[in-house]
Amino acid sequence: MSMNGVAGRKGSARVVLFAGLLLTATLGTACSNSQTASAPTTVTTPSYAAKPAVAPAASITAGPGEVRLEPGPFTDRIQLTGTRLDGTTVHGRLAITTDVSDVLALEVQAAFYDAAGKLVGTGHFEHADEEAMGGGTHIPHDDGIDFTIPAPAGAAVSAAVLSIPVLVNE
Numbered sequence: 001m002s003m004n005g006v007a008g009r010k011g012s013a014r015v016v017l018f019a020g021l022l023l024t025a026t027l028g029t030a031c032s033n034s035q036t037a038s039a040p041t042t043v044t045t046p047s048y049a050a051k052p053a054v055a056p057a058a059s060i061t062a063g064p065g066e067v068r069l070e071p072g073p074f075t076d077r078i079q080l081t082g083t084r085l086d087g088t089t090v091h092g093r094l095a096i097t098t099d100v101s102d103v104l105a106l107e108v109q110a111a112f113y114d115a116a117g118k119l120v121g122t123g124h125f126e127h128a129d130e131e132a133m134g135g136g137t138h139i140p141h142d143d144g145i146d147f148t149i150p151a152p153a154g155a156a157v158s159a160a161v162l163s164i165p166v167l168v169n170e
Contacts, residue, residue: 056111062159074167090160095144107166110149121152
């Protein structure tokens with residue numbers, strides 16, 4: 001037998017072997033004797049509900065006109081300036097200290113107390129996308145967000161405790 005004949009048969013055998021492997025790989029994975037079909041899987045995503053704010057204390061010891069900030073998850077990221085209580089309304093400015101990104105959502109809650117330190121009511125200020133959502137008015141500034149939170153109508157207010165239950169920024 002000549003060398004060309006052996007080389008030709010080896011080449012043909014390789015082509016047949018390659019074609020067989022390709023056919024097995026293609027059809028072998030598509031064919032199956034089992035009749036079980038896989039059921040579609042359901043993907044569940046966790047739901048994230050806003051946590052309710054901590055209820056204000058029934059009473060506090062505070063001086064007349066005092067405005068306090070209650071420690072919370074966001075108090076290390078903000079700076080309050082210009083806080084004051086004028087008898088019926090608490091005012092202030094809140095600025096983000098950790099970065100300079102836009103504030104997407106903000107809620108400031110106020111618990112109002114009378115001269116005896118008893119809780120007389122609550123109020124809140126909400127901010128989203130540069131417009132007030134309720135509870136007060138604001139004018140956006142590059143150096144912070146002004147807030148105003150009125151006390152419940154007819155309440156004799158002596159002190160206020162602020163909390164920040166919501167702060168979302170980019």
